[in-house]
Amino acid sequence: MKKAFIVLLALLACLLWGCGGSEESEAELSIPPLSTDGRTVIVLDAGHGFGDPGCSSEYMVGTEADVTIDMVMLLKNALIERGAEVVLTHDGEKYPSEQEIINLCAENGIDYREDLVTEDGVFSAYERGIYVLALSKDTEIDFFVSVHVNSFTDPSVDRYELYYCNKNPHTALLSGLCETLSARLDNATKTAALDYKDAYIVTKYGSYPSLLVETGYASNEQAAQKLNSPKWREEFCNILAEEIINAILKSPQEA
Numbered sequence: 559m560k561k562a563f564i565v566l567l568a569l570l571a572c573l574l575w576g577c578g579g580s581e582e583s584e585a586e587l588s589i590p591p592l593s594t595d596g597r598t599v600i601v602l603d604a605g606h607g608f609g610d611p612g613c614s615s616e617y618m619v620g621t622e623a624d625v626t627i628d629m630v631m632l633l634k635n636a637l638i639e640r641g642a643e644v645v646l647t648h649d650g651e652k653y654p655s656e657q658e659i660i661n662l663c664a665e666n667g668i669d670y671r672e673d674l675v676t677e678d679g680v681f682s683a684y685e686r687g688i689y690v691l692a693l694s695k696d697t698e699i700d701f702f703v704s705v706h707v708n709s710f711t712d713p714s715v716d717r718y719e720l721y722y723c724n725k726n727p728h729t730a731l732l733s734g735l736c737e738t739l740s741a742r743l744d745n746a747t748k749t750a751a752l753d754y755k756d757a758y759i760v761t762k763y764g765s766y767p768s769l770l771v772e773t774g775y776a777s778n779e780q781a782a783q784k785l786n787s788p789k790w791r792e793e794f795c796n797i798l799a800e801e802i803i804n805a806i807l808k809s810p811q812e813a
């Protein structure tokens with residue numbers, strides 16, 4: 559009886575003052591400083607590949623997986639030229655097996671959720687995200703980018719898109735970076751901080767800034783022509799590299 563009364567009181571208090579105070583605790587989230595070890599380590603993920611070719615179209619040469627691995631290699635060079643160290647989730651030839659990822663998670667005390675792996679034999683978005691999180695326990699990761707190509711039933715849609723998760727502690731850095739990138743890439747770029755439940759899986763993990771880039775729409779003829787051009791790919795990757803490095807350097811460094 560007494561216990562029931564206490565529960566009732568607690569419930570009332572919850573109703574009156576709100577449970578958890580989640581907004582308050584979010585605001586108090588501390589922003590982990592970047593590059594505290596004097597290194598700038600950036601992880602790149604070419605979206606798709608390995609049983610999952612991603613999107614394709616009559617206009618684009620190759621699949622999304624083909625285009626993104628080429629762009630990731632260009633981005634890697636552009637970042638290394640600017641002093642960063644680059645780690646790839648895969649090199650287009652080989653990717654970490656599920657067992658390797660499970661072992662790495664176990665070594666680093668990360669709960670691996672088999673139920674979130676959508677397909678066997680595919681390097682899924684969840685595996686990519688959790689793999690990078692596991693890597694971050696050994697190496698301080700300063701930025702993570704997943705590179706994609708988009709496609710839509712309406713062929714007139716033509717824009718770049720930049721997405722991040724609103725639960726990332728570096729949302730200020732990410733929104734600033736998206737603004738700069740939007741201005742430099744194209745004024746039709748769409749940037750969005752996605753709510754945790756709607757955010758792309760790869761962008762959900764870790765306390766390092768994570769960004770998903772849709773480099774264009776394969777379903778749009780003009781966009782596909784750009785995506786087919788090695789010169790355009792290089793220009794796009796150079797801008798991306800330059801602004802990512804700028805954003806990291808502008809962020810809070812070691813106190």
Ligand SMILES: [Zn+2]
Binds near residue numbers: 605606612622706707
């Ligand atoms: Zn994709």
